[in-house]
Amino acid sequence: MNARTLELVAGPVRSILRSALIWTIAIAAIVFVTVAIWPAFENSAAVSQAFDQLPAQIVQAFGLAEIGTPAGFLRGNLYDFFIPLLMAGAAVGFANSLSSSEEDNGRLEVVLAQPVTRQAVFAGRILAALIWIVIITAITTAVQFGSDALFDLQIGADRLVATLSLCALLALFCGALTFAAAGLTGKPSVALGLGLVVAVGGAIVAALFPLSSALAEFAHVSPWDWAFAGDPLSNATDGWRYFALGVPAVALAILGTWAFGRRDVSAA
Amino acid sequence: MPEGVQTGGTATATGATAATAVAAPGDSSAEPMMRVRGLVKDYGSTHAVRGIDFDLRRGEILGFLGPNGAGKSTTIRCTLDLLHPTAGTVEVFGLNPRREGVAIRSRLAYVPGELRLPERLTGAQLVASIGRLRGGVEERRRDEIADRLKLDLSRRTRQLSTGNRRKLALLLAFLWPVELLVLDEPTSGLDPLMQHEFVKLLREARDAGATVFLSSHVLSEVQRTADRVVVLRSGRIVAQGTVEEMRSRSRQRIEVWFDGDVPAGVGDVPGLADVAVEDHRFTASLVGPIRPVLSYLAGQPVSGMQLEEPDLEDAFLDLYEEPR
Numbered sequence: 068m069n070a071r072t073l074e075l076v077a078g079p080v081r082s083i084l085r086s087a088l089i090w091t092i093a094i095a096a097i098v099f100v101t102v103a104i105w106p107a108f109e110n111s112a113a114v115s116q117a118f119d120q121l122p123a124q125i126v127q128a129f130g131l132a133e134i135g136t137p138a139g140f141l142r143g144n145l146y147d148f149f150i151p152l153l154m155a156g157a158a159v160g161f162a163n164s165l166s167s168s169e170e171d172n173g174r175l176e177v178v179l180a181q182p183v184t185r186q187a188v189f190a191g192r193i194l195a196a197l198i199w200i201v202i203i204t205a206i207t208t209a210v211q212f213g214s215d216a217l218f219d220l221q222i223g224a225d226r227l228v229a230t231l232s233l234c235a236l237l238a239l240f241c242g243a244l245t246f247a248a249a250g251l252t253g254k255p256s257v258a259l260g261l262g263l264v265v266a267v268g269g270a271i272v273a274a275l276f277p278l279s280s281a282l283a284e285f286a287h288v289s290p291w292d293w294a295f296a297g298d299p300l301s302n303a304t305d306g307w308r309y310f311a312l313g314v315p316a317v318a319l320a321i322l323g324t325w326a327f328g329r330r331d332v333s334a335a
Numbered sequence: 336m337p338e339g340v341q342t343g344g345t346a347t348a349t350g351a352t353a354a355t356a357v358a359a360p361g362d363s364s365a366e367p368m369m370r371v372r373g374l375v376k377d378y379g380s381t382h383a384v385r386g387i388d389f390d391l392r393r394g395e396i397l398g399f400l401g402p403n404g405a406g407k408s409t410t411i412r413c414t415l416d417l418l419h420p421t422a423g424t425v426e427v428f429g430l431n432p433r434r435e436g437v438a439i440r441s442r443l444a445y446v447p448g449e450l451r452l453p454e455r456l457t458g459a460q461l462v463a464s465i466g467r468l469r470g471g472v473e474e475r476r477r478d479e480i481a482d483r484l485k486l487d488l489s490r491r492t493r494q495l496s497t498g499n500r501r502k503l504a505l506l507l508a509f510l511w512p513v514e515l516l517v518l519d520e521p522t523s524g525l526d527p528l529m530q531h532e533f534v535k536l537l538r539e540a541r542d543a544g545a546t547v548f549l550s551s552h553v554l555s556e557v558q559r560t561a562d563r564v565v566v567l568r569s570g571r572i573v574a575q576g577t578v579e580e581m582r583s584r585s586r587q588r589i590e591v592w593f594d595g596d597v598p599a600g601v602g603d604v605p606g607l608a609d610v611a612v613e614d615h616r617f618t619a620s621l622v623g624p625i626r627p628v629l630s631y632l633a634g635q636p637v638s639g640m641q642l643e644e645p646d647l648e649d650a651f652l653d654l655y656e657e658p659r
Contacts, residue, residue, distance in 0.1 A: 074467035082453060173451035177507075180415055181468040182441035332417045334408065334449060 075191030158242030250323030
């Protein structure tokens with residue numbers, strides 16, 4: 068990789084450094100604090116009984132089943148909603164900040180006036196967002212393992228790695244969708260809106276649609292369903308789930324890059 | 336209209352004298368650095384550029400003038416492949432910006448009109464970052480330009496004033512020895528001292544062989560630096576020619592004193608308008624060649640005469656206004 072190509076990735080990596088560190092610290096802190104209360108859950112029959120008395124639909128919708136087990140505890144408190152949503156939010160934010168937002172405020176023009184292709188500039192920004200999501204995932208995984216050891220939460224490493232990988236892929240899917248919208252339109256409102264609608268709306272669809280017999284079939288349109296319907300903390304993950312998120316993410320990233328090279332660049 | 340000045344949306348400059356005068360030393364090529372033909376750019380129903388033709392000749396400084404919204408920045412952004420023309424063609428160095436944008440941009444430097452820089456970087460970091468995209472930075476040259484522009488490169492760009500951000504953009508433009516400088520309102524926000532330094536840098540770049548495409552609202556700056564000008568209004572070229580030709584479009588104020596009363600018939604002299612007679616002198620606007628006026632005055636007891644230097648601004652104010 069030559070200096071020019073490296074800069075097209077390193078520059079955007081640096082430009083979101085501060086927000087990326089904030090996201091990383093926030094997610095890692097939530098994981099640590101949540102795992103820290105595991106000993107209270109593990110030994111509290113009252114807490115388990117309280118959740119058992121909730122309606123079955125509520126328990127299912129919010130992933131509260133078997134909250135007294137390590138897998139149930141992590142699913143209900145972290146990985147059924149919070150961590151995937153935070154990581155998806157981070158990815159959407161990075162994607163919007165590095166593409167349509169930069170274009171809208173005119174900061175891309177200085178870079179695009181240099182001897183680089185538009186596609187290379189856009190692809191460099193996608194790679195920068197990817198790098199930060201990988202870093203966040205790696206640090207979250209490390210904090211999860213460390214916290215588990217510290218607070219004696221026993222769960223298989225393969226289950227955790229699979230779950231966090233699916234969180235990362237869901238985030239990348241939402242980020243790639245944001246990049247695609249940015250590449251096609253250059254409008255931050257469209258890019259950010261679409262990314263967040265899919266991230267948040269997908270969570271709602273995956274959580275609530277199964278509660279209705281009429282809507283249950285449509286839960287499968289949600290990328291959250293593709294990622295977590297198999298309960299990766301409790302069961303081995305089917306390989307297709309990785310591809311179901313990863314392949315569209317790559318396709319959306321390519322679409323955004325292609326589209327960005329073919330349209331007008333917005334002026335400040 | 337003076338000879339050589341062309342007006343109209345599809346006129347193409349043909350001033351061979353001017354082209355010869357500004358050709359780069361040793362360059363015999365007549366190939367323009369930039370060739371724009373029938374350029375049209377629409378934004379939906381808005382017609383930003385309505386079919387313009389002009390050439391930027393090798394080694395010249397071309398002033399690109401017009402009121403706000405005339406289509407100057409749109410035209411410039413088409414040459415850089417930031418915008419795709421609705422119709423017409425743009426060639427830079429004989430290359431197509433859309434297909435060969437990287438090759439074009441490696442040979443030019445650009446200062447955008449609406450200047451937005453990454454806010455978290457210091458000036459030095461921004462220069463280094465752009466330098467990595469352009470194959471390196473000559474630090475001695477960087478420091479020399481920063482010193483001349485009185486620019487502190489250790490400060491973050493968000494801490495810089497508008498003028499200092501503009502200086503940073505100018506530093507980035509003059510840092511590399513490019514063949515073409517594309518400058519869109521380059522001195523906007525600069526104080527007069529720095530505008531003067533900019534003109535010096537511009538002339539040095541031209542002397543080193545660079546061609547300059549200069550969009551500006553500062554007519555005095557164009558008057559001092561440009562070889563030719565192209566004037567846009569509402570997306571059309573309304574005039575183009577050398578600065579001298581453009582300047583000669585403007586009305587000159589003439590004032591003549593006589594030993595006695597002002598002779599009769601002064602109001603009938605061809606080329607004089609708005610004649611006002613007062614005691615032993617008259618004032619008028621010179622709107623045509625001066626020869627008939629001098630012929631008239633030759634036989635009169637003239638004690639003094641003053642002819643004001645025509646100003647580019649006067650010429651352009653008429654061009655800038657929409658016809659009623």
